[in-house]
Amino acid sequence: MLESIENDQQVIRESEEKYRIIAENTADIIYICDMNLNLTYTSPSVTKVKGFTIEEALAMPIEERNTPASIKEIIALFVLEMEKEASGAADPDRTVTFESEEYCRNGSTILIENSVRFLRNKDGEPVSILGIGHNITDRKKAEDALQLTNAKLQLLSSITRHDILNKVMIVKGYLGLAEEEQGGEMLTEYLKQAQTATDEIQRQIEFTREYQQLGIQSPAWKTISSLIESIDDRELPIACDCDRISIYADPMIERAFFNLYENTLRHAEGATLVQIRCEETNSGLRITWEDDGPGIPDKEKEIIFERGYGKNTGFGLFLVRDILDITGITILEDGVAGEGARFRMLVPEGGYRTG
Secondary structure (H helix, E strand, C coil): CCCHHHHHHHHHHHHHHHHHHHHHCCEEEEEEEECCCCCECCCCCCHHCCCCCCHHHHHHHHHHHEEEHHHHHHHHHHHHHHHHHHHHCCCCCCCCCEEEEEEEECCCCCEEEEEEECCCCCCCCEEEEEEEEEEEEEEEEEHHHHHHHHHHHHHHHHHHHHHHHHHHHHHHHHHHHHHHCCCCCHHHHHHHHHHHHHHHHHHHHHHHHCCCCCCCCCCEEEEHHHHHCCCCCCCCCECCCCCCCCEEEECCCHHHHHHHHHHHHHHHHCCCCEEEEEEEEEEEEEEEEEECCCCCCHHCHHHHHCCCCCCCCCHHHHHHHHHHHHHCEEEEEECCCCCEEEEEEEECCCCEEEC
16 A cells, blocks of 8 residues: 555656656746736746746736736636636636737836636636746737738839839820921930830839848848948948847848948938947837938938939838838938938837847
8 A cells, every 4th residue: 555655656756747847948938827817836938038037927916917908908808717617608628828918027028829727626616827828029020020011012013003104104105206206306305205214114113123022031130230241331431339239120121221321322422431329218229320421401301211202213211211110110310411411210129139
């Protein structure tokens, strides 16, 4: 009898050890809450995912773990599940899946996909909640970026088709007029206008070839220093103090920085240096791109980002803005005319990291 009990205890210890190994080595957060939604257990992965120690996490009430909007949704879901329990019609082995926005130690938030179920006593009554939390922040960002990209590409297709058809009609019109001419100055002018429209068609088609790459690949982390190092700055030196800072952006972010540099070369006549600085703010990471050229007149600060504006293709800063927008990065120009151009990019919380 004693030997049988010892064997049973050994089996229990081995089983507990297996579960402990699983809990302590999984990348997801395994947790248990009491029926007041207070944590009574969390796996060590909470430190890697959210930055809190196990002790800190266990001591935090739900108000400190989740955002207000998530708390409201969690409580509503909990009440609904308890109502099902009271009705007696629910499956006792059911698993419920939901998403929650949760705080990290550094003040940022992440999105967690939770799969939870009740743990029950011998009478089948729920006494606690077992959950597994999976960090889906990057996946959600990629999904959002893809949706935004699809919308942009549909818009681009519609606009470009309309513009090119208009230019084709212009070409046909001037060629028709040219056919009626017997030579002379007007014929030359008609052919010149037809050539101009044809050149614009070519530029638009070349732009669509580049723009169609936007959003094809999932966003990724890129260090700002690597983006700057990819630019040949022998013509106009770049000084950058954004070491060890990465941003989450579309892979075409390299093209965005290159276009900013090209824009500076074309328009910042007399400039001797481009200065890039990074600064953390309450709203996110501010990246400042500044030159010491003539600057941009106040009346042009907004329209420089519009499609078609500029002396060349008219797509340079328009493309910059749309590449950044894929992952929620905004850009504006707020330099002082006569003292240089200054572009400020704001990377939202969760879209950058240091070290």
